[in-house]
Amino acid sequence: MKKTRKKYTLYEIGQGYTFMLPAIFVLAVFIIAPILYAIFLSFHKVELLGGSSYDFRGIDNFVKLMEDERAKIALWNTIKYVVIVVPAQTLLALVLAATLNAGLKGEKFFRIVYFLPTLTSSAVLTLIFMWMYNQNGLINKLLGMIGLPGYNWIGDPDVALPAIMIMNIWSTAPFFMTIYLAALQDIPDTVYEAAKIDGANFWQKFWYVTVPQLKPVTSFVVIMGLIGTFQLFDQSYIFSKGSGGPNNSTLTVVLLVYQYAFKNLGTMGYAAAMALGLALVILLATLLQRKFSKEENLY
Structure with missing residues (x-):
């Protein structure tokens, strides 16, 4: 009985996440991913025009910000x-x-x-x-x-x-x-x-x-x-x-x-x-x- 109930619960959870997938996808692509990418960029010197290049600078950008x-x-x-x-x-x-x-x-x-x-x-x-x-x-x-x-x-x-x-x-x-x-x-x-x-x-x-x-x-x-x-x-x-x-x-x-x-x-x-x-x-x-x-x- 417990095993059946557990399967039923997992099925319900799966249904819930299935309905949430469109919202999760939108949040991940348009909010979470840009935030993570911005954090990544903040530690680099970035050249996006004429071929992208990323030069890791550590906290240099933040030090420069203070000055x-x-x-x-x-x-x-x-x-x-x-x-x-x-x-x-x-x-x-x-x-x-x-x-x-x-x-x-x-x-x-x-x-x-x-x-x-x-x-x-x-x-x-x-x-x-x-x-x-x-x-x-x-x-x-x-x-x-x-x-x-x-x-x-x-x-x-x-x-x-x-x-x-x-x-x-x-x-x-x-x-x-x-x-x-x-x-x-x-x-x-x-x-x-x-x-x-x-x-x-x-x-x-x-x-x-x-x-x-x-x-x-x-x-x-x-x-x-x-x-x-x-x-x-x-x-x-x-x-x-x-x-x-x-x-x-x-x-x-x-x-x-x-x-x-x-x-x-x-x-x-x-x-x-x-x-x-x-x-x-x-x-x-x-x-x-x-x-x-x-x-x-x-x-």
Whole structure:
């Protein structure tokens, strides 16, 4: 009897893996294999054009990474971007969701309007904002209408990165707003009724009831924000035409990886090492966020 049961169990396991094979194949070919190949490249000097060649360099690429001034600038720009954009887009998403959840008139209309930036292509949004920031663009024209001088928003190194930050906060907050909105609608009304009986006003209910109830969702939103902002590439590439300018002010780590991988010959291995370092930074930032939010105590 046990032998028959064992065969039946193995048959079930075989069926399960058979159904999983397409997903396993996709994961292996398009995720696991590229990761392993990138790790392999990071320890080599690679020449892919004109005949592939792999020259083993050990940890030389990682040592060079520590001494690369442009890599330090790119990392600092990326960290500034993350530190400002992630809290701002999270707070804005929460405020927008709480506003829509308050039952105001025209709620469905505002949901559509708020969500529109998320439906628009990132490249198109970037081009629109470049026109707005242009010296002959909308912002300078509005400034001229009230008697103020125009400004070179894209050409000033002190303003170029904040300009990208503003655009990304505006375009990404609506996506996280929908996540917050779904979570807000799952909070039981009895919790708010109990708070009201205890004499809590609107702000007290929001701070002591709504925010704690949304803590797991906030943790998810922040983690997704960290991953997305550390990988900033397309907006910076379009703004600077691939250079990371002006004066390296919009140079990010992913843009620098692209430059080393596809614009400089023989530096594909170094680019892979830089990409691997960025992955470790993202992993560390995510782990720190989980620890500080004490997410493990919520389940």
